[in-house]
Amino acid sequence: MASYFIDVSGYQPDTLAYFQDKKARGAKGVVVKTSQGGYGGTPYINPQGKAQIANAKKAGLKVALYHYGTFNSLKYGSGDPATEAHLMADVAKAWGCGYDTVMVLDAEDSSLRTKASADAALFYNELKRRGYSHFDIYGPGSWFWAGRLKIGTSYGLDGWPAAYNNSGSGVSGAKAWQYTDNWKGLGVDGSLDYSGQYTTGSTSTVKAKPKTYTKDNVHDYYFTYNSGRIITKTTIYQHRTTKLSSKSNRGLKIKAGTPVDIAKVHFDSKGIVPFFELANGCYITANRDMVINAFYESPLKAIKVIKATYLYKDLQRTKVVKRSGFKSNKWPKNTQFTVDKAIAYNGKWLLKLSNGYYCTGYKLYVKKIA
Template identity: 75%
Template sequence: MAHYFIDVSSYQPSSYAYFLDKKRRGAKGVVIKTSEGGYGGTPYVSQSGRAQIANARKAGLKVAVYHYAKFNSLRYGANDPVNEANLMANTARAWGCGSDTLMVLDAEDPVLRHDAAADAAIFYNALKRKGFKHFDIYGPGSWFWAGRLKIGTSYGLKGWPAAYGSSGSGVSGAKAWQYTDNWKGLGVDGSLDYGGQYTTKSETPVKPKKITKDNVHEYYYCYNPARIITKTTIYQHKTAKLSRKSNRGLKLFAGTPVDIAKVHFDKDGIVPYFELANGTFITANRNMVTNAYYESPLKEIKVLHRIKLYRDLQRTKVVSHKGHTGNSWPKGTEFTVSKVIPYKGSWVLKLDNGFYCTAYKQYVRKVK
């Protein structure tokens, strides 16, 4: 059976009477705004949130909290989602929210990158480091349909899409649905909870999926990508025993490109890890490192630094670009990609103009 819940921001009342009224009208839960933006930009913390949480709990409503995202790692760097996660976590802690609190990411602002799910993963990882265990994602139904937001995943996201004027959210597998911004004529957003996490379920830790040969590729790189870029700070390890702190060597900060010599697997032949040319080892976990080269699917790119185009896959015959230094194409140039080609351990892009260029993420950025 589905149950009603509401969500509130700073402009809604924070009194006990307000939340008691919503409880008596049928709401069983409330999602309360903590913050918006992050420490590195224009952070905002709700001035009503602390009182709203206290009085909603007093009224008998189950409380979750949400953060309105404005991060974009492509524009502002990989730490941008981390800064916003830290603001949410610190605010929630200060307001008495424990590690079992449901932490919801509100992903709907136009400033978010198209692949908002990628930045959401960085955000959730930062919340996990702060000790929180339960997460969900809210956004327009159209963003879920287009793949910009994803449910399921290793973060246990149930999904809370917004879709008004319809008979359902239209998002397969979603466990909640915001269907109105005027619940019972009270001027507050109203939603239905099909899974219980916003209204009835007692919180239990999210159990990580068991890694098997069938699903390990979802969490780790099972092949040699030739070069990776670190997404978080990681360590080189002197031996293949990556879990031992005493085995740590050089620290690699987020954004560091690293060349991979070999890929190995653990004693069970399931979980992979990388060996570097200097004989040290690093993780192959997709949450911590990313392939430095784009792979399919890829449709359009934008140049980040000057690049050259080539007439051949081997990239030996430079395409002339008259009027430009060194026959290069300048920053901001956009190209349509017709094919992503694996070549000598890395990747090369074939463009729709018939020429070839690098797929290295420090030189070209995916547009779509």
Template identity: 40%
Template sequence: MAKYFADVSSFQRDDLGFFQELVNAGVASVLIKTTQGSPDGDNYINPKSTNQARNALAAGMNVGFYHYFLATSVTDAINEAKFFEQSVINLGFGKDTPLCVDVEDPSLNTSAIASYVDTFINYLETQGYTNVFQYSMESWFNQGILNANKHPTWVASYGSSDCGARGNIVAWQYTSNWGGSSQDMSYDWGIFDKQPAKTEAATQPTVEPEKPKVENVIKLTEQTHPVDRLGIERPETYEVGSTWKSSDIVMINNEPHYQIATDIFVPISKTTFKDFIIVKYTDDSPAPVFDSKGKRVQNASVSTGKSFKTAGFKVINGIPMAKIATDQFIPFEYTSGSRFE
């Protein structure tokens, strides 16, 4: 089952009922805007952030925070990071809380902003925060304004079949009109796997961070006739947008297929994983990466939950693998939808 989180600011409500409605709709987590700019700049603190955090926790949600970035220099970036950090401290949250820098304002200097974002994130990490990431629209990553590989990345892309950017993608904001209202909603691909520390008001025991989980759920991007193991088309038709749980990935008619029932398969090319994979390996060690000759690539490995844009596939030594970089491949066995455990 897909995981979701909402992001809220002073434009949203702060009462318990609002957050309970989100929970009832299957939304387990929330990111709350706390600050914007710096004390000598906008000096903005969301006046609803305290109630929003308290009531989100009371509704049983996971809670993180974000800062709206306006820095114009390295010094300014540090000041904004300190301003944001203090807001998190004042709310009573710990070092493992998800923290995001929201980088999208049109006034930002796009030729220099990446270094300012680096400074902001590096400051928080040196203070001991362990779950810090960046946010922007997919065009800023694709144009090279920001680097989606350098930091964990939450990307905004609406009306598309996937997130539109490639790199260390941990979340995808796929709509700004969830539920028919002006509510942003995102897929969570790892942000809230670590449970944030609770405030005293929550009166809940501290829990150990959860290990990354990868759901074997695939979604069809076009109307599809499944096939059996021999590649013979079955009479039933599955609709666009329907979701299925896959138990394996096998080669049929020279193409990887997801197994969604005992002898029912759908091709990867007709799913949201057409050119995109999520790594599924053991919790305690990273997945190996191979070259086109089937040799292990030294110093190249990826952990469970990481996602990659793929450039097709290749069967190497009899094993179908997804191409993730120049002469670098990951076996489909180590991706979401396989039976590997």
């Protein structure tokens, strides 16, 4: 027998009373929107999502997550779907959702390529690399009928088509069906779950640190890419050889709060756990508990200057914006700017501001305020 579930975004309330009411009316699960878009573009995070998840769980509803996709590998390269997967994974982790959470791609935006399933595969691949293993795909019934979206595949997608005012979704094999956008007159999307994926059991919280690191989970605990520059969170040591666990290889001590430039990223003999090489030939840990990226790359809307800095007219930072009537072209401490997006350039992250200019994303010069 099919069970009811709903899906919510920033338009719906986040209170316990709201979800208790939906539970009382027959809903057994809820799919919460995490995000939209991706890093480097115009990322969006549901501001009520964390509270919606917490209160839905308290009300006894099973929780799944969905991300509204806007990627297109034909226009922006094969890495575009991956940036959106990273955003969803980062939000899911920050909100305390475990790796067994059903992660749904909402594929309905007009920006998606015609063969949306090809890009969806790139999206799921990245989520899988981040440790997630339960996926599904949502979209208009017509997209499934036309072959733009597919169920099954190597990702085991049950399929969640939307088709209103019909006796069914019309999609052969689909195990969920969104049949209304006004479930029981409550102004929320309503769906039927035929497999139990969205309504049976509970959703776990983030798992404890694993005993064994794998290629699928190591990213959550170590930097697996060259961030260009890091800032130490704790006191760490440089090591003369790649054996970072050996105290006899320790070199200079690096105090907490020290910025350090990274030359290369290496991996252990199994090709899994990474560590950094410095320009002086020494090595340091890439553990996220001990070092952080020195540049902002996460979604942010506004910054303020904490150390006087220049703005530039170009991404290459060759044309300084002149401050007419001032002695210095540097923008002073506490100046605030709104941010359009973060851009990776030459191994570092720069911020494109809403005024059209560029500035550093270096955390010793600017601070995220929104």
